[in-house]
Each structure stands twice: as structure tokens, then as C-alpha cells.
Amino acid sequence: MENRLSYILVGAFVFVLLIGGVFSILWLGNYSDKGTYKFYKVATKESVSGLNEKAPVKLRGVQIGEVRSITINPKNAEEVLVTIRVQEDSPIKEDTYAVIEAQGITGLSFIQLQGGTNNAKDLKTSGKTEEYGIIYSRPSTFSRLDKTITSLSSKAEMIFERAETVMSEKNVKNLELIIENSAKIAESTSKTMANIEAHNKEITQLLQEAAAAAKGIKEMSYSFSSAIDTTGVGTMNKVKEAATSVTTVMGGLNQKLEKGSFDVDIVVKENIMPLQKSLQELQVLLNETKDLVSNLKDSPSDLLFKEETIKPAPNER
């Protein structure tokens, strides 16, 4: 049986299938620039790693556009300019701000537009690249978390270092001593309080006596005051006279001292030196008396009969 398949038809079919496939891919990839868009620039000072071209741009979670290009601001090296394209009817307000957030755990990022109140004006933009409206970014959650964690970790590190310094071996020993001493003080205080309680009655009695004594002193002061009023003047006059007499005597004594007729040093020497000799003799006498008493103690009958005699020396025979 002869094969009657037409090669032209097969070729046409394959060609149509190929063209259809290409269109399908283009349709699925949404490569077409259908619809109207407006462009903005998102200015950020954060790292945009994970953010690629065609990354989605969402407004309150609703995808409204995509990233078109990412460049460093040539006028500001610390700033990154991300050009985004959003749908024409998207409400981009002057108080709208951008946050770069991560898409799950893939490491990819997208731009989340937030803010934008109804009362705010629409953010102006233009079709020219230089006149695109600028949306400023705020730190992302991750960035804030990162900063917070970094700050916390540095503070924790500092705290640990200080804790290590505080809990040094020396300080630990001192702390032990302090705790030990505190325990002793507490014990002592407890005993003291117990003593105070035990002596509470005595203290009360003492206070009563002190109050009575204070009253007595007060009365005595009144009496003393009245005594001074009545007899004090006369007494003071007598004291004055006595002071005058003492001054006269001391003046005379001073004159004698200045003349040299009354030298304390000479007076002391004249009396002390002979006394020194007498003391030496007295010391000898005391030694002999001590011996005598010692002998009498051993043999009291010596006082009458003198039975105990000194033994002659070996060469006194």
C-alpha cells in the first residue's frame, strides 16, 4: 500500500505549531507592553541584593508593576535608584514610601509600596527618565531586625564583657566575703534586736529616769540662775580679787625666775641628787632586809635563838 501522506501538509502543520508555541510563550511571559504604565524611581540607601529586574512591585500586597532597572545614583554614591513601572491607574501618593522586602526564603526581594493616604496628592511623574517621580524608601523589616539584632548583640557582648569583669575571681571572692559578712551582720543584728527587746523594759525605765533627771536639771538651772542673780555678783567680785592676787604672786615669781634666784633646774638638782644616793643605800638595805626576811621565813626561831648560821666558805676554816 502506497503511503499517500502529503509532506507539504505535514510541514505546514509543524510550522503553524511552532508559530503557535512562540506566541503562547510570549503571551505567557507577558512580554507584550500592552496597557499604559507610569514610571517612578525608588531611592534607597539599603542594599538591594536579591532585587532583580522584573521583580514585582506591590502596593499593599497587590502587584501593580515591576522593576525595570537598578542603578547607583551617579550624584550620590550612597544611594541606589530603582526604576519601577506601575500601572497607570495605581494610586501613588506623595506620602507613599517603598520598602524592600524578601520573598519567603528564596533570597529574592520585591518592592512593597506602603503609605499613601487618600488626602495626599498624587506623586507627579513624567515620561522622561530624568523627571521620574521619586519614591523614598524606608528600612525594611529585615533591615530593622538586622540593625536591632546587631545593636542587641553588641550591647549583649558589652554586657557579657562587663559581667566577666564584674565576676572576676577577685570580685567573686569579695562577693563571697560580703555575703558572709552580711550573714554575720544579719545574725548580729538579730541578736542585737533580741537584746534590745529583752532590755526594752530597762530602756523604758532608763528613759523615765532620764526624763526625771532632765526635769531635775531644769529645776536646778532655775535655782542656779536665781542664786547667781542673788549672790553671783559678790562671788564674781571675790574671784576677781583672787585672780588679782594670783597675778601678783606669779609676777613676783616671774621676776625671781628672770633674776635667776629661783631656777627650777637647780632646785631639782639640789634635792634630787642627794636623794639618789639615799635611794641607792635604801636599795641595799632592802636587799639585806629581803635576805633577812627570807632566812626568818625558813627558820623563825632564829629571831631568838639564831640556830641558822652562815656556812663558812671553803677557805675560811
Next chain:
Amino acid sequence: MKQITLAIFTLLLFCGCSIKETSLKPYNYTLEPMLTLDHIGNPNQDVLKVAYVDSPSGLNSRAILYKKDGATQPYKYGTWSETPPLKLQHLITEALMDQHHFGSVISGTSMAANNLVLEPVLQNFEEVFREDGTSYVHITLRVRMVEIKSGEVLGSTKLTSKKDVVNTNGAEGTVEAFNAATAEIIKNLSVWINEVRK
């Protein structure tokens, strides 16, 4: 009855007295060393006071002491006329005065102003009996020279002398040995003191 009792007691008392040994009164001996001191160095103008000789209480008595078998006892028939510390003070003062090394040498009781003080301490002054019956006298004297104004001790030394007792006729022989030993001590003291204060 009372009178009889009193008479008996009186009789007994006199009986006791009558049997008591008649003791001889001890002789008094004086320390008198024969001294001839040599003068060394140039004389100075210092006034030296010889202080009272300090000593243990046992030596501060008139008893002539001897030591036998480790025990110290006094002579029965001989005593010093003055205590050895007092006599030594006088002897040292006199000897140094005669040496004319110092401007003046005064005793402890003098009222004169002085700039130096000699402080002697008598440590030994006794006769020691050996086991064979012979004996020697032993004197040890430590002295310090002090400058009064600064209180500085200029020098200190220990002087010792031992002399055999040749004459064994009681305390007399011992006193002779003590005189010889004392003379040696004072002579050595004068040599030392001349070197300390040239």
C-alpha cells in the same frame, strides 16, 4: 605559882642564850686596786659623767660572794665596806679623772653639766671554786658611752677579768684577787674609752 612559872621560863630563855654559838664579827674589806693608767691620745674638753653601776640585786649587797657547785653564797667572816657597784663607780671616776683624758670626769651625783655619760652594768663579781678546791675571781662589766644631746650610743664593750686566788687565808686572799681583777678591768676600760672618744 605564877612567880615559879615565870622563873622557869626566864631560866630556859637564858639557857638558850648560853648555848648559842659565839659568832665573830665579820671583817670589812675595801676594794683598793693599785692603778697606774697610761694616757692614750690627745686630751679633749668633754665632761664625762660616770653613772651608777647597774647590777643584779644579788650583787648589790655588802656580802662577798662565792660560787661553789653552782650555788652562790656569802663569806661568813668577811663583807665589803661598800657594795661593789658603788665602789666600782667611785674607782672608775677617780681613775679616769687621774688619767686627764677628758676635760672633767664627774660622778653620778654631781650637779655639773656634762655631754657624755658612761653607763656601766656589772654582770659578774664573784669568786668561783673549782672542783679541786682552788678558786678564781670573776668580774664582768659591760659599758656604754652615750652622747646626751643626741642620745647616740658612741660605743659599747664587755670587759672581763679572771684572777686566781693565791692567798687562801679566808676572805683576805679573795679580796686581793678582786683588787687585781678590778685593776685590770679599769685599765682595759681606760684604753677602750680613749679610743671611743679620741
